[in-house]
Amino acid sequence: MAEVDWRVCDPARFDLLLIRTTWDYVDHEAEFLAFLDRAGRVAPVANDPAVVTWNLSKRYLQELAGKGLPVIPSLFVDEPTPASAAFEAFGAGEVILKPVVGGGGFGQSRLTRAQAEGVLIQPGQFAQPLVPEIMTAGEVSMIFVDGEFCHAVRKLPGGGDYRIHVIHGGGEHPYDPGPAEIEAAHAFVAALPVPALACRVDVIPTPVGLLLMELEAIEPHLFPTYGADLGGRMAQACGRLLA
Template sequence: MTQRIAIATSAGYAELHPDERPLLDALRAAGLDPVVEVWTDPSVTWSAYDAVLLRTVWDYFLRYAEFTEWLALLDKSGVPVLNDTEQVRWNSDKQYLLELREKGVAIVPSQVAAGACLREVVAGLTGQEIVIKPTVSGNALHTVRALAGSPELDQALAELPDLVYLVQPFLPEIQSAGEWSLLFFDGEFSHAVVKRPAAGDYRVQESYGGQVIPTDPPADVLATAQAALSASGPTPLYARVDGVVVNGRFLLMEIELIEPYLFLPQSPTAATHLATALATALATRLTSKTS
């Protein structure tokens, strides 16, 4: 019997992002029946599906409480979720970076600050160019780059919402060399890109004018990214590992296990690779249930 897969998306991409649509054909070719569903639609019966694949739920951080309640609903329904809801919860707050640092993963130097502590942390960095970003966020929302101790940063701090933040040094290598994104499906490397910001900017997202360049990673970058992924826990179905090379060393910026953009247009085999991994995972799960 063909297994029906709910492809969870956000209302803004109710028919899935155009770059993700080749995945639907790849899933069908793998013998699955994909159906795109909006994750906030209360009429969806998630338990009617054999699995839920999180894809373009790109508004989850804007509706974080609702999102965590939805994950609890999926857990209660018993439907398999990919990636696993426990991993998704862990990955939804960038404070996981500090956990990975404790496991020996080289990360971009980071401090966590909440509320009034944010100003205290920033005060200790006077004269340094820094980046402040919420631990739960996306697409550079509420992200600030400025010189610590400057009037510009003081004004920006006054306008930031009361959230928990990461405070990091600004790395000029992002502007000069770019930010790496390495894609893994079922733990196996698929493809990589380098993202470069527009001239004068530091944000690599295409919505801010950033460019994406398909690139084969050097062996040391690939090995370090693979090690960081391994340290994050059980092998996920899909993962994107982002980082920057500083003084010849790959520093982890984040591991995306929730709804990462997968750069499918940059790799002609990526959609098939992911679809095959999903079909294999579901077949393995079905076999274990019946044995």
Template sequence: MIVASTRVRSERSEAENRPLVAALEERGASARVEPWDAEDAVAGWSAADLVAVRTTWDYSARREEFLAWAARVTGVTTLQNPLSVLEWNSHKRYLVELAEAGVPVVPTRLVPHGSTPEPLGPGRLVVKPAVSAGGRGTYRGLGPELEETLAELAAAGDALVQPAVESIDGDGEVSLIRLGGRWSHAVRKFPPAGGFLVHERHGGRLEDHEPTPREREVADAALACSPAPVHAARVDLVRVDGEPVVMELELIEPELFLRRAPEAAGLLADALLATL
């Protein structure tokens, strides 16, 4: 088995990949971590029974290249999560599709690449690229203040407009992690003082979280829209009018916070092996 990662490894990626490789080896599987874009690793994909996309955290800046790689891997071995999922989940128009399917989501408007965006209202909004990860290119502010930024985003690619979710400031964002057929664990992510991005690299902090039945219900509804079954998923939820709604559905390379749940690496290994 090959675990696909970025070329540049970090403490965060090692914390995700080391426990997984160890758990796979404990189960009798041979596993190693390779950069998804390493030329000298191309021949190895076909020799692997399974390639697991895990910490390919640079894919969003090279989406077409990444999907072309995933298609090549799919042609020679088993890829998890599957190519159809990677294609669908790598563009945030899926949020619009979730809403159309009746899943509670943060209201999202897609601004097509090359279009002239409509004037923004006076309320606090968030604008971001439709292909992005980790909060890259995400801006929050009053509508008129963001019009020039939105125009620049739309000139470069598809963009999104959403209302600012004010509850993030105090309640943070909840992430539910599903491994195989069960919910494994969950965390609550808080932004730093004065900020709104909850990722740790933006100064955010984590604490353990016990999901409510309604949070699981919303997360299940979002996962049901995936174009194919997945071995692992992370569903990010925020509160709007007191109710949980989907902020992001992470099915490509989500950080699963394995370090916060000792049994999670084993569950992830079992889920991967079950796809063979």
């Protein structure tokens, strides 16, 4: 086993390529996709390049919503569009503008109606209402390995921010979801275009049920601190992929 940079990796040297911390793909989308295409021709890649390609653009949220799954409402645009359109669509007091290809809570803007005056949503962005429960209930991340639930963690924002990431001041806490929560999260896993070796379902608890924030299937942080048997599960899943 070796850790290698995808930029200089020769995929033919390996029996299996497991994508882990390729966080710079958001700035080098075309090169990353080209690498996955090359790699997939000579070795198994996890997650499957078809899943990664599908998951790269947040427009996958539209597909999941179209299947009737509970996703935070999202507005995507094909041309510069006044941010006021998002307020009209959602009836929300605040909206968040996010990159269509992005991660880690970076590149986002939080807008009130007054702040949205003159702001345009660009084609590389999309808008969502600020779900107020993110400030109190936080976000629950459920980890699945080989399609089976493994463990979960609750993430809460800090310092008045809405972002729950530690790098933005958020905090992490152990979480034990109930069967109904696991079942709800598993519905998103089942909706992937092809099965994932490992993925993470991020949901916000609301009075109307769990709403999907993100289904992370590229290089999901799996919160190993909270999953005692994560290593064993991952090893078994990799073994099955190679069998």
